[in-house]
Amino acid sequence: KLETTHKRAEEELRKHREHLEEVVEERTAELEKTNEQLKKEITDRKKAEERLKQTITELERSNKELEQFAYMASHDLQEPLRMVTSYVQLLEQRYKDKLDSDANEFIAYAVDGAGRMQSMINDLLDYSRVGTTGNTFEKTDFASALSQAIINLHGAIEESGAVITKKNLPTIKADESQFIQLFQNLIDNATKFRGKEPPRIHVTSRKKKKEWLFSVQDNGIGIDSQYAERIFVIFQRLHNREKYSGTGIGLAICKRIAERHGGRIWVESEPEKGSTFFFTIPKKGGK
Structure with a gap:
């Protein structure tokens, strides 16, 4: 009886061992398959990254x-x-x-x-x-850059009766000449696309965690939100030349200036409710 019990235990142990070996073989095969898949994915990813680098x-x-x-x-x-x-x-x-x-x-x-x-x-x-010909980034007084833009637009501002106010404009590293141009383009737009009332333009900024956020707000005719991205594309115009002059390049220039400094530019607007143009400049960086 003892011998029978011993044989039965050995048989069960053998079956258990065989089962474990089968499980190990299955798991090993699964791991090898998974490993091959991972190798293929890594290879494919490296190829994709290389193609992306080449494309860039x-x-x-x-x-x-x-x-x-x-x-x-x-x-x-x-x-x-x-x-x-x-x-x-x-x-x-x-x-x-x-x-x-x-x-x-x-x-x-x-x-x-x-x-x-x-x-x-x-x-x-x-x-x-x-x-191609931008200046190096130097300490730039943005209040001074805005003042120069206003001087450059003296005729248009006087003709439209525009009132321009400013608040909290910093001194940070940037290409001063380009931000004179950016302010000039945005203010010129505000005087050109004005409503029934004389243009009121307010320029301000605030310091955020990683960047400066600037805004140029006006009380002009505004635009529909569906055109909020299109207006920054070169040669894109929303109005005919007979009503509003211009080449459709000014806002595209603003976009390039913001991007050269590592920032971005966008607009929030509604028809007949004015527009607010925002742009950012990182506390570090630029291109």
């Missing part, structure tokens, strides 16, 4: 080439355009009263077109210069 490098190179092309094209177009503009204006001055009404109208169209082309080329040059 190609995009950066393309952007630099496009910037250079825009700069060179705009620069090289200046001289022939000046010549065309000068001769068309000369035609207008000399022969305005000596030609029929149709000829006068055609010359007026040519003068207007040449003027708009000159404005567009100047703005395109400004756009390309943001990334």
Whole structure:
């Protein structure tokens, strides 16, 4: 009886051992399969990362080439355009009263077109210069930068009756000339796209944990929220030229300036309720 019990125990132990071996084999096979999958995923991820790096490098190179092309094209177009503009204006001055009404109208169209082309080329040059000829970042008094922008826009501000106020503008490292331009573009927009009341523009900032947050608020005609991103795309316009002049480059320049400093820019607005443009500058960094 004891011998039978012993044999039964040995048999159960053998079966248990065999079961354990089967379990170990199954788990080992599963682990090997999982390990192979992980190796494949790691390999695929590395390949994807490498492709992403190559794409980023190609995009950066393309952007630099496009910037250079825009700069060179705009620069090289200046001289022939000046010549065309000068001769068309000369035609207008000399022969305005000596030609029929149709000829006068055609010359007026040519003068207007040449003027708009000159404005567009100047703005395109400004756009390309943001990334190619920007100054080094120095301590910049943003109140002073705003004051210079206001001086530059004296005529438009006086004509529109705009009132501009400011509060809590800091002194931080930035490209001063570019933020004069940014303020100038935003204030110019506020005076241009004004409502029935004279423009009221308030510029302020506040210090956050990792960045400075600036805002430029106006009481103008505002925009629908569906266009909040589109307005920062180069050459995008929401209104026809007959009603509001401009090239559609000003806000795209503002976006490039903010991004060059490592920040971003956006707008919050409603039709007939004014707009508030926000932009950030990190406490450290910039491009």
